[in-house]
Amino acid sequence: MSDAPLTKDSAANPPPADALVVLDSVNKHFGALHVLRDINLTITRGEVVVVIGPSGSGKSTLCRAINRLETIDSGTITIDGAPLPAEGRELARLRSDVGMVFQSFNLFAHKTVLQNVTLGPLKVRRQNKAEVEARARTLLDRVGVGNQADKYPAQLSGGQQQRVAIARALAMEPKVMLFDEPTSALDPEMINEVLEVMRQLAREGMTMVVVTHEMGFARSAANRVVFMADGRIVEEAEPHQFFDNPRSDRAKDFLSKILQH
Amino acid sequence: MLDFSFLDLDEYDLFGAFWMTVQLTVASAIGSLIWGTVLAAMRVSPVPVMRAFGTLYINIVRNIPLTIVIVACAQVLAFRLEITLGAGPDIDDRNFRLAVLGLVAYTSTFVCEALRSGINTVPVGQAEAARALGLNFTQVLRLVVLPQAYRSVVAPLANVLIALTKNTTVAMAIGVAEAAFLMNEMIENEARPLEIGVLFAAGFILLTLPSGLLLGRLARKLAVKR
Numbered sequence: 001m002s003d004a005p006l007t008k009d010s011a012a013n014p015p016p017a018d019a020l021v022v023l024d025s026v027n028k029h030f031g032a033l034h035v036l037r038d039i040n041l042t043i044t045r046g047e048v049v050v051v052i053g054p055s056g057s058g059k060s061t062l063c064r065a066i067n068r069l070e071t072i073d074s075g076t077i078t079i080d081g082a083p084l085p086a087e088g089r090e091l092a093r094l095r096s097d098v099g100m101v102f103q104s105f106n107l108f109a110h111k112t113v114l115q116n117v118t119l120g121p122l123k124v125r126r127q128n129k130a131e132v133e134a135r136a137r138t139l140l141d142r143v144g145v146g147n148q149a150d151k152y153p154a155q156l157s158g159g160q161q162q163r164v165a166i167a168r169a170l171a172m173e174p175k176v177m178l179f180d181e182p183t184s185a186l187d188p189e190m191i192n193e194v195l196e197v198m199r200q201l202a203r204e205g206m207t208m209v210v211v212t213h214e215m216g217f218a219r220s221a222a223n224r225v226v227f228m229a230d231g232r233i234v235e236e237a238e239p240h241q242f243f244d245n246p247r248s249d250r251a252k253d254f255l256s257k258i259l260q261h
Numbered sequence: 262m263l264d265f266s267f268l269d270l271d272e273y274d275l276f277g278a279f280w281m282t283v284q285l286t287v288a289s290a291i292g293s294l295i296w297g298t299v300l301a302a303m304r305v306s307p308v309p310v311m312r313a314f315g316t317l318y319i320n321i322v323r324n325i326p327l328t329i330v331i332v333a334c335a336q337v338l339a340f341r342l343e344i345t346l347g348a349g350p351d352i353d354d355r356n357f358r359l360a361v362l363g364l365v366a367y368t369s370t371f372v373c374e375a376l377r378s379g380i381n382t383v384p385v386g387q388a389e390a391a392r393a394l395g396l397n398f399t400q401v402l403r404l405v406v407l408p409q410a411y412r413s414v415v416a417p418l419a420n421v422l423i424a425l426t427k428n429t430t431v432a433m434a435i436g437v438a439e440a441a442f443l444m445n446e447m448i449e450n451e452a453r454p455l456e457i458g459v460l461f462a463a464g465f466i467l468l469t470l471p472s473g474l475l476l477g478r479l480a481r482k483l484a485v486k487r
């Protein structure tokens with residue numbers, strides 16, 4: 001893995017804090033189940049927010065709502081000042097500014113690694129093919145899979161696939177990246193190679209929302225930890241503050257459980 | 262036992278008849294693949310009106326005997342509405358086009374259902390990743406979901422193609438001079454039903470067997486590895 005920057009503008013420090021993603025009184029139900037309860041959350045430019053909480057607490061739904069893979073019932077979500085549109089062209093454009101990395105990688109199985117990374121820029125942004133391919137190869141080099149460009153996803157290890165998935169999202173030059181448990185499906189020896197790519201992104205000032213239980217990552221890369229339980233944001237704090245001194249009983253209980261491992 | 266001495270290829274244009282069968286099959290296969298894909302896209306579309314149309318079309322057309330579909334095409338389109346499908350005054354040409362239209366209308370329902378089951382084999386995460394990149398509904402379908410769906414339904418589509426090849430014999434009902442049309446004529450003239458039956462059965466096996474085997478190999482080769 002090279003130390004070259006993963007994004008174009010690699011300003012050492014994030015620009016002055018201003019709101020990039022704003023969730024205001026967001027509510028969401030699945031049938032009778034109230035999965036997001038009155039969520040208020042502001043993510044500023046360049047900030048890295050780790051979302052943590054027990055299984056079923058609504059972390060994935062929160063991520064998916066931010067680029068509207070799930071609809072919400074009430075409240076508003078704005079990205080860089082623009083409210084999320086309901087459907088159609090505007091929504092697709094807004095989504096292209098939000099990169100998403102899934103737990104199960106979801107690389108396009110019928111396309112090569114390179115084609116996975118070039119599809120978005122070619123078909124959504126309609127950028128020049130030669131330039132897009134050159135940029136894709138650079139990105140693949142930077143996440144350490146440059147020599148796998150012509151392989152198919154099934155031929156790669158999980159860690160390699162997830163790094164390709166990160167490159168695929170970065171190729172769109174997104175304003176914010178969402179990671180939904182990016183290392184949960186990985187064998188233990190592959191977790192670090194993915195986290196290292198994410199740390200590098202964080203250092204370069206990328207705005208990130210990361211659902212993860214990797215406390216090492218949260219401590220070293222996050223500006224803030226958001227703790228969710230039962231669809232609510234129960235606690236928000238600096239990583240050290242949260243892990244060393246949780247205030248709520250729910251968080252104490254949760255941390256004692258994951259710390260036992 | 263079997264005596265083929267009656268067979269006079271100058272009198273009976275055997276190859277011409279089977280050539281017509283091939284033409285009907287190829288034209289209808291292409292049309293069915295296109296219209297069947299459109300129908301499948303409608304059936305998975307987020308627009309309720311489209312879904313309703315797709316479902317209604319499939320459930321009506323698939324359940325009508327093919328002969329009736331083709332005769333209805335001829336009766337209604339050609340004789341009642343005098344639509345000739347751009348064939349001009351040539352009756353044979355017009356009948357060919359009507360037969361293809363009927364075969365496409367019917368066969369596309371089976372293509373659609375095969376494709377829809379293929380779409381269901383594509384993990385939902387594939388479409389979500391595509392949507393998350395900012396691709397719109399048709400792009401998600403065209404670039405990500407359908408290419409994978411097609412690969413998983415080559416084998417079922419081969420069955421549809423074989424059925425279609427045999428179904429072209431129904432075009433006889435509106436006077437298209439394909440294989441079965443000639444077969445009927447020969448049986449009437451020669452009083453050799455057994456030999457003639459064997460001859461035409463062999464002809465159809467010769468057409469369908471290679472395409473079936475070929476598509477079977479293709480199916481294995483194209484299978485998407487996950």
Ligand SMILES: Nc1ncnc2c1ncn2[C@@H]1O[C@H](COP(=O)(O)OP(=O)(O)O)[C@@H](O)[C@H]1O
Nearest residue numbers: 030033035053054055056057058059060061062
């Ligand atoms: N598509 C869905 N339909 C119905 N219920 C769902 C759906 N997706 C998630 N849920 C439910 O919503 C709750 C929150 O899920 P999720 O956001 O995936 O939690 P987390 O990611 O924190 O584990 C869970 O109880 C889950 O079972």
Ligand SMILES: [Mg+2]
Nearest residue numbers: 059060061181
């Ligand atoms: Mg989850």
